[in-house]
Amino acid sequence: MMSVLDILRERGYIAQITHEKEIEDLLSSERITFYIGFDPTADSLHVGHFLGLMVMAHMQQAGHRPICLIGGGTATIGDPSGKSDMRKMMTAETIEHNGNAFKRQFAKFIDFDDHKALMMNNADWLAKLNYIEILREVGAHFSVNRMLTAECFKQRLERGLSFLEFNYMIMQAYDFLELNRKTGCIMQMGGDDQWSNILAGVDLIRRKESKPAYGLTFTLLTTSDGRKMGKTEKGALWLDPEKTSAYEFYQYWRNIDDADVEKCLALLTFLPMEEVRRLGALKDQEINIAKKRLALEVTKLIHGGEEAEKARQAAEALFGGAGALDHAPKAVISPAMVGTKLLDIMAATGIVASKSEARRLIAQGGLYIGNDKVTDPEMKLTADLFTDDSLLMRKGKKTYIRIVIA
Template sequence: MINYKLEHDNVFDELVERGYFEQATYEEELRELLKKESIKFYIGFDATADSLTIGHFIQIMVMIRMQRHGHVPIALLGGGTTMIGDPSGRSDMRMVMTKETIAHNADCFAKQLGRFLDFEDDKAIIENNADWLLDLNFLDFMREIGVHFSVNQMLTLDSYKNRLHDGLTFFEFSYMLMQSYDYLVLYRKHGIKMQMGGSDQWSNILGGYDLVRKLEHDKVYAMTFKLLTTADGVKMGKSMKGAVWLDEDKTSPYELFQYMRNIDDRDVEKFLLMLTFLPIDECKKLGALEGAEINKGKEILAFEITKLIHGEEKATQALETSRALFSQNTIDENMPTAEMAKSDFTNGIGILNLLTQLELTKSNGEGRRLVQQNGISINGKVVNDFRKIITLDDFNNNEIIIKKGKKIYQRVVVK
């Protein structure tokens, strides 16, 4: 499990100084509680895919820090709530997934979380809300839980209000009740004192917080932390190939390294503070570098994150590959590689089609613009004709290296 030197006696202060903290109920009271007692808290993960993403890594880092300060994280897998899907931040209804797919995704999440948290001797706990949501009796549930929610109040929340014009189904409208019920179940089962989550979950979290206080007459808490966004305010975690996954079969260690290596200069300090365990002073020092020197901070950031997610050996390989490619276009075995059949190139493939097949571009139009701007090269030679046909004659020892812009490389091997 991950160890690091504690920089504060109280995890609350650490979450604030590191830039995670967004808001909480009874802030000062909660701060004192976290200093005096070991509490159980939970964070939910709806199983919408078969891997967590870099966006989820904020939640994971918060759980690690809370655990290292003696608190007990409960990772709640949304095997039940994923059957509906959170409408927050959506302009349309989520795709309905099968129970089997959701259960598989939840299992994948559990395995990934096991790499970061210590689950021995109940130092951390995995729960799945499918265990209590899938067999609920509707009338009993509405009599016990539904009576405590005001439709008028729910309709003022952004997660619902923004959908009213285009249509909001009762199916989605019930999501908040289900998530709130999770808090109640976990309170009764484990004595949970707090739910945590991203700032976009504040309304849902407050629903559960209010429900527990009404039905159990006990003081519990809610806390949200900031979403992982870039300096431009864009939610982070998307690459040219889609989401940035923690599963190396979906996003390789090298691709993760390069993604973090290429962030905006303005984000270096923030991401070092939130996504690594480097000391606060070192994060600020690296983030304050200017000009070409800031690349040192980016490289350290990329290495540290890749090491946390994939281990030091693979992070070192990604670092060495990145340096080799930037210095002299060296072919490296860890470079992203695509295998294709020799027969694919017998009659040749247009450069624009090849770029889209390799997911280096999203469309022929994008590829055409890149070629016209001298942004594509093959084996070190700039491609200056977007009508170019790639044949076996372009390959050296059955491989070519395609470079997009200054930082993105793709090796193609034919067999």
């Protein structure tokens, strides 16, 4: 029988790992508590968090206990990892609101009943820390020379690294120490950009407590040419249906590059690997079968089976030419907006991020009303363009929006 580490390896999750043989034996013979941290910088998780959710689910299915750690304390500082700018500080109220939104999304992947998983907030201990106490207890175990060689600080040194941000690694290491003391947590997992921070926590526990502690990073979700996945014209691909509809979510995965299909099937679905390989081996037009299956499975995980099926039907109807107006996602305008410039309506309803983006779309020949290409950026949406208070707009080759007067 495969161990959970074998499953994570086979599916392509693991980027780096400490003490590999020890972890192999541990995960095969014991049930452990592990944690992944999530900074509550928005009121929804996005596709960048997806791998962490999948890893937690695989681990829990193998009998291990996840801790979802909300970074209520660290979010007030900001993580410099992979960032070139300092993060904005947040209020306690915003952090609490965002954390509650996260828990609803976590619950689609992991079971919190009977303490099978925990959700904790590092503000519960970080906010109470005494500065002298933290210097004495933790600061003595950190080498500034070694910290400055960490990847997460290197790019920031050129721009200037604030002392506030410099403390982030120490705070994250302290989180691991606290979780170890409070819950017996012995492993931290995270994206590969967190490797330096995870090593700091592993090292701190081993020094302070003379106990084993472990770290594992999973690969970042990128395209075959190295770009981050989950970026759309509107920005991030969110897991909240209010921010990214089930249809938009389905369409994103339906339209990914051929080269990324097998990897995404392995990382973002629970399909058996034999099926993943079979679908991934399809070529030419047949690869669309694999893309449709990927889009359906991923949308089911986030939006549920019913919404995923509706999204699939909508896409099929749109591309088949039938029932397009019924199935396309809606942008609602008031009667007073009829006769307004198309650019203004597109920006006001969020169809595009800005009017300049709409102008570019028109200039590139990528915007249609019905079957007619829009060529005039000054065009107005007049009443004669609507049928039963509705019209169909197409952006590019595959994105349809129904504009409705209500």
